[in-house]
Amino acid sequence: MDFDPTLFIDLFAHTFTYWWVIIPAIFLGLVVGAIPGFSAANTIIILLPLTLAMDPEMGLVFMVALYASSRMGAGIPAILVNIPGTAGAAATPLDGYPMTRAGHGHQALAISFVSSTAGGLLTTIIALLAMPWLSQVAYYLHSVEMIVVMLFGISLIASIAAKDTLKGLIAGFFGLMIGSIGADVIYATPRGTMGFLELYDGVPLIPALVGLFAVSEAFIVIEQRSIMSAEGQKLMEEAGWAETWQGVKIAASKWWHITWTSIIGLIIGVVPGAGAGIAAFVAYQQSRTFSRTPEKYGTGHVEGLVAPESANNGVTSGTLVPLLVIGIPGGATAAIMLVVLQYHGVTIGPDLFLTAPNLAYGPFAAMAVTYALLIPLIMPLARYMSKVTVVSTTYMTPLIISFTLVGAFVSRSYVFDMYLALAFGLIGYIARKTGYHVAAILIGVILGPMLENYFLRAMRMSQNDITVLFSSTLGNILWVALFLSIGIPYVLEYRRKRARARALRGEAPAGGK
Amino acid sequence: MSDQPTSEKPAKKQIGGELVIPVAGVIFALYYFSTIIDSPFEAQVSAFFVGSILILLVAVFLVKSAISVIRGDAGLGLDVLLSARAFLPKRLALFVLTIAFIIVVEWGGFTLTTFAFLTLAMLLLSDGRNLKFILILAASLAIGGYLLFIVGFHTRFPFGPFEHLLGRVL
Numbered sequence: 001m002d003f004d005p006t007l008f009i010d011l012f013a014h015t016f017t018y019w020w021v022i023i024p025a026i027f028l029g030l031v032v033g034a035i036p037g038f039s040a041a042n043t044i045i046i047l048l049p050l051t052l053a054m055d056p057e058m059g060l061v062f063m064v065a066l067y068a069s070s071r072m073g074a075g076i077p078a079i080l081v082n083i084p085g086t087a088g089a090a091a092t093p094l095d096g097y098p099m100t101r102a103g104h105g106h107q108a109l110a111i112s113f114v115s116s117t118a119g120g121l122l123t124t125i126i127a128l129l130a131m132p133w134l135s136q137v138a139y140y141l142h143s144v145e146m147i148v149v150m151l152f153g154i155s156l157i158a159s160i161a162a163k164d165t166l167k168g169l170i171a172g173f174f175g176l177m178i179g180s181i182g183a184d185v186i187y188a189t190p191r192g193t194m195g196f197l198e199l200y201d202g203v204p205l206i207p208a209l210v211g212l213f214a215v216s217e218a219f220i221v222i223e224q225r226s227i228m229s230a231e232g233q234k235l236m237e238e239a240g241w242a243e244t245w246q247g248v249k250i251a252a253s254k255w256w257h258i259t260w261t262s263i264i265g266l267i268i269g270v271v272p273g274a275g276a277g278i279a280a281f282v283a284y285q286q287s288r289t290f291s292r293t294p295e296k297y298g299t300g301h302v303e304g305l306v307a308p309e310s311a312n313n314g315v316t317s318g319t320l321v322p323l324l325v326i327g328i329p330g331g332a333t334a335a336i337m338l339v340v341l342q343y344h345g346v347t348i349g350p351d352l353f354l355t356a357p358n359l360a361y362g363p364f365a366a367m368a369v370t371y372a373l374l375i376p377l378i379m380p381l382a383r384y385m386s387k388v389t390v391v392s393t394t395y396m397t398p399l400i401i402s403f404t405l406v407g408a409f410v411s412r413s414y415v416f417d418m419y420l421a422l423a424f425g426l427i428g429y430i431a432r433k434t435g436y437h438v439a440a441i442l443i444g445v446i447l448g449p450m451l452e453n454y455f456l457r458a459m460r461m462s463q464n465d466i467t468v469l470f471s472s473t474l475g476n477i478l479w480v481a482l483f484l485s486i487g488i489p490y491v492l493e494y495r496r497k498r499a500r501a502r503a504l505r506g507e508a509p510a511g512g513k
Numbered sequence: 514m515s516d517q518p519t520s521e522k523p524a525k526k527q528i529g530g531e532l533v534i535p536v537a538g539v540i541f542a543l544y545y546f547s548t549i550i551d552s553p554f555e556a557q558v559s560a561f562f563v564g565s566i567l568i569l570l571v572a573v574f575l576v577k578s579a580i581s582v583i584r585g586d587a588g589l590g591l592d593v594l595l596s597a598r599a600f601l602p603k604r605l606a607l608f609v610l611t612i613a614f615i616i617v618v619e620w621g622g623f624t625l626t627t628f629a630f631l632t633l634a635m636l637l638l639s640d641g642r643n644l645k646f647i648l649i650l651a652a653s654l655a656i657g658g659y660l661l662f663i664v665g666f667h668t669r670f671p672f673g674p675f676e677h678l679l680g681r682v683l
Contacts, residue, residue, distance in 0.1 A: 032666075043666070166574050167531075173567040174538040177545060180563060184556035191556060192545035215611075219604055222638060223597045395647075398634030399654060401611055402627050406618070406658075406670055413669045418615045427534075433594050434531045452559040459555065 025065035033073025040070035041332035056344040088276025088312040095304030103235030106386035110247025119262030119310030143458035148478035153281035175444020211424020265311035269318020276312040283311030530594030622673015628655035
């Protein structure tokens with residue numbers, strides 16, 4: 001796996017010749033990413049007859065392009081209509097949707113596109129160059145370390161709860177409790193399933209996403225003619241290319257933010273099973289922690305949109321690292337790619353880099369080319385996509401309800417999942433109306449079961465010795481980082497308050513009578 | 514959209530609605546505990562930990578709320594939950610339509626049920642105006658969905674008479 005610039009230049013040039021495969025895959029990925037219930041993994045499964053018929057290199061290019069663009073597609077409805085297409089985009093509406101409501105929908109889209117593309121491209125290049133080292137990350141992140149990583153994401157509940165801590169924590173722990181539904185991983189004991197067999201595998205994420213975000217929002221927005229404020233509507237009607245360009249410039253000015261949050265995504269993506277949902281929440285939480293204006297998060301703050309979008313695209317390249325280096329897929333889509341490669345008789349592992357470098361490095365080249373093509377293809381569409389927000393809620397609400405409910409059905413083909421989405425919609429509606437944050441509930445539902453799995457695994461391996469949680473050096477470093485990241489905002493806020501108080505005291509004599 | 518004006522006195526904050534989520538959380542946590550009481554330690558530990566914290570948080574919230582009510586600062590009305598009362602009938606009707614959609618879609622199929630739901634829900638929200646436009650829009654969306662998801666992506670959407678019939682023709 002030595003670095004050979006000629007090989008990479010040839011590889012990128014060669015991958016560009018597949019533009020006719022990549023472009024349709026990009027549009028397909030954008031569509032399936034944007035629809036809740038669909039995902040790159042589902043679509044690749046549906047299209048297996050096609051990809052299996054292609055030669056392995058072309059099939060891989062197609063799958064990678066679809067995978068990368070679906071990640072970006074998931075952010076579009078999250079920003080425009082508060083419906084995250086996948087769990088990876090669940091943190092996107094926190095600041096993306098308030099921007100839309102204020103009439104900055106297409107600016108938000110432009111910011112999201114640039115963050116996603118830059119984050120994805122950057123992490124692809126890093127993954128390509130640092131593959132031997134990155135592949136080791138999974139060896140160092142065991143159950144104990146992953147527990148702390150999960151807690152980073154879960155601690156976002158505390159940040160979200162900043163305005164009303166008690167309500168935020170109640171919502172978060174309620175979500176964690178709901179996330180605990182299902183059979184436990186060791187004894188398969190059904191817990192809290194209310195007798196529904198459909199819940200034995202736990203609470204499916206898509207109905208939870210659809211219900212908490214889309215259905216609950218749909219029942220609330222009928223009170224207004226449009227999802228936007230009157231001022232926002234005026235802004236949207238007057239908006240043109242200048243606003244799109246403004247969005248690009250705003251995102252470009254956040255290059256450092258994009259860089260480090262996408263690297264968070266890359267590292268989390270390397271860990272098999274971790275996923276974009278965790279990465280997005282952890283990146284959002286970290287972004288807020290180190291922000292000078294944490295109080296602006298959740299109100300349509302640019303950094304709150306940049307962080308999750310960069311991170312979830314960072315995951316995309318991360319999931320390919322363990323797949324190609326050690327043959328362990330980092331996620332569902334990578335697992336299907338493995339199946340396709342194996343069907344063609346390709347043996348994954350370190351030898352592949354010597355025997356077939358085109359196949360081994362190819363996915364990263366395809367990803368880089370996809371991201372390079374995404375911006376010119378999608379950016380001009382931002383202005384038109386955002387027009388969906390001016391559609392009257394009279395027509396938008398029934399459309400959202402019917403299509404998202406059927407989307408909840410798709411992943412498992414259980415009618416039960418549609419009822420579940422409606423139940424989550426009811427919970428979301430009550431939560432929104434009474435000041436509980438639906439994102440806090442969702443964080444619990446998404447991260448709760450993962451946290452429990454890692455916790456049980458750690459306990460099992462240590463024979464129920466709780467001190468195992470503090471038994472590794474890396475784990476302990478992460479614990480310290482976790483406590484610091486929870487504590488720092490309070491310290492900073494305290495210092496800011498003191499500074500403000502000092503400033504007021506200092507200004508009083510001059511300004512006073 | 515606003516509620517009826519009340520008296521000259523500043524209205525009490527009504528916190529009854531805010532109690533729904535905490536109370537539901539506690540009821541669910543207690544039910545959850547009942548399902549794991551005889552389970553092995555590993556199946557209990559996480560839920561008991563999370564559930565206990567939830568119950569503790571809710572207890573604090575209830576005490577705070579009770580103090581507010583006793584002091585006369587707040588009432589137990591559901592005003593927050595039922596705000597925008599003018600939309601309540603529409604919202605309930607839409608909820609009933611949604612349940613009907615889920616019941617019917619299983620045997621009615623995606624296309625016909627979506628068409629019917631879109632038409633009825635849009636008519637409901639538009640107070641019966643624009644019937645022609647709504648019919649055309651609902652039909653276009655339902656058929657567009659059929660072509661994209663079922664014909665294009667071969668998605669496992671619910672099948673009904675329309676899908677079966679066209680499945681034979683196409």
